[in-house]
Amino acid sequence: MENTRDIKRRITSVRNIQQITKAMEMVAAAKLRRAQASVLAARPYMTRLAQVMSRILQSNPETSNSLLESREGPPAYIVIAADRGLCGAYNTNVLRFAREIILNNPGPVTVVGRKAKEFMRKRSFEVIGEYGLKFENPTYKDAAGIMGPLFSNFAEGIFGSLHLIYTEFVSVLTHRPKIIQLLPVVGLAAGEESPGLYLYEPSPAAVLDAMLPRYVTSLLYQGLLEAKASELGAQRAAMKSATDNANEMIDELTLSYNRARQAAITREILEVVNGAQALEG
Amino acid sequence: MSDRTFDLTVVTPERQVFQGPVAMVIVRTVDGEIGVLPGHAPLVAPLAIGPMTIKTPAGERKAAVNGGFIEVTPRQVTILTEAAEMAEEIDVRRAEEAKKRALARLEKKRADIDYARAQAALQRAIVRLKVAGREG
Numbered sequence: 415m416e417n418t419r420d421i422k423r424r425i426t427s428v429r430n431i432q433q434i435t436k437a438m439e440m441v442a443a444a445k446l447r448r449a450q451a452s453v454l455a456a457r458p459y460m461t462r463l464a465q466v467m468s469r470i471l472q473s474n475p476e477t478s479n480s481l482l483e484s485r486e487g488p489p490a491y492i493v494i495a496a497d498r499g500l501c502g503a504y505n506t507n508v509l510r511f512a513r514e515i516i517l518n519n520p521g522p523v524t525v526v527g528r529k530a531k532e533f534m535r536k537r538s539f540e541v542i543g544e545y546g547l548k549f550e551n552p553t554y555k556d557a558a559g560i561m562g563p564l565f566s567n568f569a570e571g572i573f574g575s576l577h578l579i580y581t582e583f584v585s586v587l588t589h590r591p592k593i594i595q596l597l598p599v600v601g602l603a604a605g606e607e608s609p610g611l612y613l614y615e616p617s618p619a620a621v622l623d624a625m626l627p628r629y630v631t632s633l634l635y636q637g638l639l640e641a642k643a644s645e646l647g648a649q650r651a652a653m654k655s656a657t658d659n660a661n662e663m664i665d666e667l668t669l670s671y672n673r674a675r676q677a678a679i680t681r682e683i684l685e686v687v688n689g690a691q692a693l694e695g
Numbered sequence: 696m697s698d699r700t701f702d703l704t705v706v707t708p709e710r711q712v713f714q715g716p717v718a719m720v721i722v723r724t725v726d727g728e729i730g731v732l733p734g735h736a737p738l739v740a741p742l743a744i745g746p747m748t749i750k751t752p753a754g755e756r757k758a759a760v761n762g763g764f765i766e767v768t769p770r771q772v773t774i775l776t777e778a779a780e781m782a783e784e785i786d787v788r789r790a791e792e793a794k795k796r797a798l799a800r801l802e803k804k805r806a807d808i809d810y811a812r813a814q815a816a817l818q819r820a821i822v823r824l825k826v827a828g829r830e831g
Contacts, residue, residue: 452709455709455710455711456708456709458704458706458711459706459707459708459775460708462706462766462773462775463775466739466764466766466775470739553709554707554708554709554777557708558777611737612737612738612739613736613737613738613739613740614738614739614740615724615725615726615738615739615740615741616725616726620741621739621740621741621764624741624764625764628777631708632708635708
């Protein structure tokens, strides 16, 4: 039977760990709320851009743009993961998903997040760009910074298409690895508004020209935000289960502490009784 | 002023800056300033870095807009921009610092600095100061 003092020490240390995981859980939950709000706040800008561009393409079918044309060349990827662990299977899930896709259809990779960088480097994938995810919520500027070199690479024909691999934020508890195509831009043709007579200054093609890169950047921005929200959701869940596990462990340890204490008391009484009997003897 | 209004929305990738009924909006497009009144013809035009004036039934409000687009439809007007701040949100100290930085960068006139970018930064800072009521 274990020593009561040892058990007590273990209970204290588990309780300390529990306090930390509990705090991390609450921090993640608070950040998650903010991240979710950002995901929602980013949607109107993107949908409006898409609407305007769909209308231009519908009313001016002859308009073309190099960002819309499919072309020859290998695919390229942007992979988003977290900067650190402590978030359950979040990194593993998205990186495994990415590996499958890239192995089937190899191409250069731009990585976002330290975990993604380490993963891709270790498996000697061709990494053409590396970015850290900041601790705070990603900004549109971050997305623009990542897209900058990729737009020029695409224009130079270094790759034929660009895909984003990230974790979709379905709900607080559900996050799913997902791949979407960024370049060439797809899925704009389906416009629900009637074309109508619009004036485009200076010309429809020029407006399209200016809007397409912004649209792609805002798609990436949306991806960054969803990935961050998923990361925080996963982190919160991981920390919650760690806290629960610590609770369970404390219960078990308390039980064995009480048993050990009871055993010690029983032993002492036995000794006293035996001693008394011996004296009476 | 007539009491006819239309719905104006100003959105950036990060948030919705303004939303509400307005009687008139004046923005600077790349070809010059335009004023939009209710019943304006449908239009899409790119914006320059410049001030924006919104005339609401409650009074006039100003904002700084960093490029983007204006989209006028029969029902509403949307301004899509990468960054916009209402006058009262502008951090004057930061804008002043940004202006100084941009000026210092332009002074150096070195070949390796991005001249266009420094100039755009200067322009942004000046517009923000103006909108906030401090002459740039």
